[in-house]
Amino acid sequence: MNTQTIGLVILVVILAIGLGYVGYLYSTTASIASKYMILQSQYQQLQSKYETLKSEYSSLMTNYTNLENQYMSLQGQYQSLEGMSNSSMGIMQPELIPVGEATVTVNATQGATVRLGNIIAVIRPGTYMETPSGQVLSTYQFSIIDYMLENVEPTPMEMGMGGSPPIYAFAYAVNGQVSPGYTFVNQEGKPQAIITVVRMPSTWTTWTWLGFTEESNGTLIGGHYAFPDNWVYVGSGIFVNYQFVKPVPWVFVYTGMPAMSMTVYTSETTPNSTEITTMEPELVPVSIGTITVNATQGGAITVGNLLAIIPPSTYVKTPSGQILNTYNFSLVYQALYNLVYLNASGTIYWPIFSYAFAVNNEISPGYTFVNASGSPTPVITIAFLPPQAFYNPSSMMMPTKVTASWTWLGYTELPDGTLLGGNYAFADPWLVGDDYIVNAVFVKPVPWIFVAPIHGFANMTGTMVTSMSQSSTSYSSGGYS
Known part of the structure; x- marks a missing residue:
């Protein structure tokens, strides 16, 4: 190729x-x-x-x-x-405006009482005041203050029902202060409630009011309903509270639901003519009110012009030493037969009437009201009597205490409740209130004879009166008061 x-x-x-x-x-x-x-x-x-x-x-x-x-x-x-x-908050906020006040100086060891309108406060002996800083006061000014309400709405809804409309309010104050930072305490530092007695319609109650600010003029600004308060209704328009341990306001409200009293009343006893003709002293029951007391809850009862208050944690020690947690407590109003004048320390006293406590139908110094630790604790008695009846009206000094009654011992209790025999034992001390007197030392279910001094008469002896030599200054003799 x-x-x-x-x-x-x-x-x-x-x-x-x-x-x-x-x-x-x-x-x-x-x-x-x-x-x-x-x-x-x-x-x-x-x-x-x-x-x-x-x-x-x-x-x-x-x-x-x-x-x-x-x-x-x-x-x-x-x-x-x-x-x-x-x-506009100053107008729209709730306001509690003070309209009345009553004040008493409290010596914690002696106790005191004060009244403002329909409200009575009893500060029991042994009630001290603990301040917000923790200081414990043994002497302080205690006040009840009434308030007019502005811009305070009805209470919150309760059990599906509409709120209760407010009426007015009151508060306790310590040294002019209304504050939950203060607490009433006993000697051990535990809270000790003020005994509060109020006359009001059976369709009223109160709510505690908190969250307020106290102004310099005493008006309480702001706040709200905190919770409803528990009152014991004893009848005759009288309510008792023994749970208030703080100087704060309480608002009266209208519930429309009448309260009920748990007191059972017994008809009067007809005196036995044979007993009366013996000329022995005789205390005859004319009216008896009875309640069943749960010791942890306490109770209250009224008969006639007398009101007995059993604070919570009041038990009963029987003669055998048994401690009763539940018991029947009776307030017994008594008529007097064959009692003589009382001639003591240069003053002649005339017996007026008597009353006694009873435990399970027994009026006996063998029983004692005690607290949870077994120490004697008194039942509080309020007698709605003018205190002027128990001191010389010509005196310019208003006493803080009076001898309104004498303890009566040495009697025999008959089956029908009549107390036969006995004698004046010692004088009892009563705190003076406004048209009422208070006893806060009675720890035994025994009788007490109310006596009134007869002014203008010399101390007489002989057949006209029976002279009694017991001193009226020993208020704790025998442990019965």
Whole structure:
């Protein structure tokens, strides 16, 4: 094969290879172009979606801006209204405005009593005052304050019923302060309640009021109802509370639901004519009221012009030493037969009437009212009697204590409850109130004879009166009071 032929073959081979490569390039370029067109179409679709989302975003931003502007406008209106409310807060807040006050100086070892209108407070002997700083005061000023109410709403809903409308309020104060930071305590530092006696309709009760601020003029600003208070209804419109341990306000409200008394009354005893003709002293029951006492809860009872209050944690120790957690407590009002004058320390006393406590129908010095630790604890007696009857009205000094009664011992209790025989044992001390007197030392169920001094008569002896030599200064003799 000649050179020319060989060159032609080589050229043909090169052309074939070139054409194959060109075909490959063309095929590859067409594939890339197709992919490019697909990607370009997807890009255009995404761009279209982006534009759509961008338009929606712009619309949402416009709405958001509008809502934000509305919110800011409403917030401005709210702040404006809040400012108006705050500026008028002095008018809209509840106010307890003082309208009356009665104050007594308390010596903690002796106790005291004070009255304001229909409210009587008895501060038992051994009632101290603990201040917010922890200091314990043995002498302090105790006050009852009455309040007029402004902007005080009815009480919260109770048992699905509408709130009770408020009437007026009262509070205790210590050294002029009305505050839950103070606490009435006993010698051991444990809370000791003030005995509170209120005359009010049977359809009233009280709620404790807290959260207030006391202003310099005594007005209590703000506050709210905290909880309803527990009162013992003894009848005749008399309620007793022995749970108040803080000098805070209590709001009287009208409930419309009459309270019920748990006292059971017994008819009077007819005196036995044979006994009377013996000329022995005789104390005859004429009215008896009885309640069942749960020692942890206490109780209260009234008969005639007498009110007996058994504070919580008052148990009974029997003659055999047994401690009773539950017992029947009776207040016995007695008529007097064949009692003589009492001639003591240069004063002649005339016996008026008597009364006694009874435990399970027993009037006996063998029983003792005790606390949980077994120490004697007194039952409180309030006698609604003018204290002027027990001291010389010509005296210019108002006494804080009077001898209104004498303990009577040495008697025999008959089956019908009559007490036969006996004698004056010792004088009893009574705290002087406003048209009432209080005894806070009686720890035995025995009789006490109310006596009134006969002024203007000398101390006489002989057959006209029977002279009694017992001293009237020993108030704790025998442990019966």
